[in-house]
Amino acid sequence: MIPSLADVDAHLVGQRPLPWLARLPRFLREFLYFGVKEARACLFVVLFFxxxxxxxxxxxxxxxxxxxxLVVALGIQAWMLATRLETWDEFKAICLFHAVGFALEVFKTSPAIGSWSYPDHAYTKVLGVPLFAGFMYAAVxxxxxxxxxxxxxxxxxxxxHWMxxxxAMLIYANFFTHHYIGDYRWYLAACALGLYARSTVLFRPLDRDRSMPLLxxxxxxxFFIWIAENISTFFHIWSYPNQIGAWAAVHVGKWSSWALLVVMTFTIVANLKHIKERIHVAD
Incomplete structure (x- = not known):
């Protein structure tokens, strides 16, 4: 009998390894469960890609x-809601990611900016951007x-939280304003470095807490979003100006942009009520 996704999730959060894995060294057990949990957390990303x-x-x-x-993305989202893999509050946050990402896409693909483009035809393009594009931000x-x-x-x-x-708002604004008044991403990165220097995330791969710097x-x-971006451009989902004639790897500088976008995404998620309760704010 194939276990349901709910059964898989219950096992993953249950802190007990499968019996045949109990004989493995702890490092291997935790490493295996860490990988499985990461893959499960990427469910929307995996299905969409x-x-x-x-x-x-x-x-x-x-x-x-x-x-x-777009139909696929909507179907995945509806299924995750129907099966309670996401709550309505979480869905509202994901809609916010979609809106924020779509607004950025419209600006970046506008004729005056032209940072990248969506070359193929679509009935669901709005201002030159296909509506599915916002789901790529929502996936994060x-x-x-x-x-x-x-x-x-x-x-x-x-x-x-106010800091x-x-x-986060300055990071988002810089994606727009750097075309006019200069790119201040490294100043913002320095601010984030100072702000989160003491922040630690506790996580549980299996039955023991582990920690790592939040930064x-x-x-x-x-980094992994940058990898996904390279894959997406290879498949011509969108293209940067230097990829029009032939595909080329996305400049590594985009990694910093995505890392800053993750800071912004994390800030939105951290304000969900059931998550905010699990965050210790420094004195």
């Missing part, structure tokens, strides 16, 4: 590829929310 890899560029059933990806928020539950995350020495919110988590998540 499976569609990215498998939907032909010509589309399906007469529907352009971007529109098919979904991962953070799912990881919080599966790893029983807690944060120690989090900065005051975190201010830095390291931001950098690592940003």
């Amino acid at each position: 499976a569609a990215v890899f498998t939907v032909p560029r010509a589309g399906l059933f007469g529907l352009p590829r971007y529109d098919v990806l 928020g979904s991962y953070v929310i799912q990881a919080w539950r599966l790893f029983d995350l807690r944060v120690r020495h989090h900065p005051p 975190a919110a201010l830095v 390291l988590a931001f950098v690592l998540i940003g």
Whole structure:
């Protein structure tokens, strides 16, 4: 009998390894469960990118590829709500990620800016951006929310929420303003470094708490998003100007942008009521 996803989740948060794994050294057990929990937290990302890899560029059933990806994203989101993998409060936060990401996409792809473009036709393009694009930002928020539950995350020495919110808003604003008044990302990164220098995230791969600097988590998540961005551009989901003739790797500088975006995403998630209760704010 194949276990349901609810059964899998119950086992993952139950802190007891499968009997046949109990004979393995602790390091291997924890490493294995860490990987499984990470994969499970990436459920939305995995399902969505499976569609990215498998939907032909010509589309399906007469529907352009971007529109098919929108249908897939909506279907995944509806399923996660129906099966209670996400609560309505979490869904509202994910909608906020979608809106914030979509607004950024509209600005960045506008003729005056032209940072990147969506070259293919779609019926669901608005201001040159296919509606599925916001789900790529929402996927990051979904991962953070799912990881919080599966790893029983807690944060120690989090900065005051108003300070975190201010830095997050400045980070978001810089994505727009750096085209006009200069790029201040490294100044903002320095602010984030000082703000979160003492912050530690506690997580539970199996039955014992482990910890790591919260800043390291931001950098690592940003790195994997940068990898996903390279994959997406390779499949021509969108293209940077230097990728129009032939694909080229996304500049490593984008890693810093994604890491800062993760800071902003984390700040939004940290204000969800059931998560905020698990955050210790530094004195």
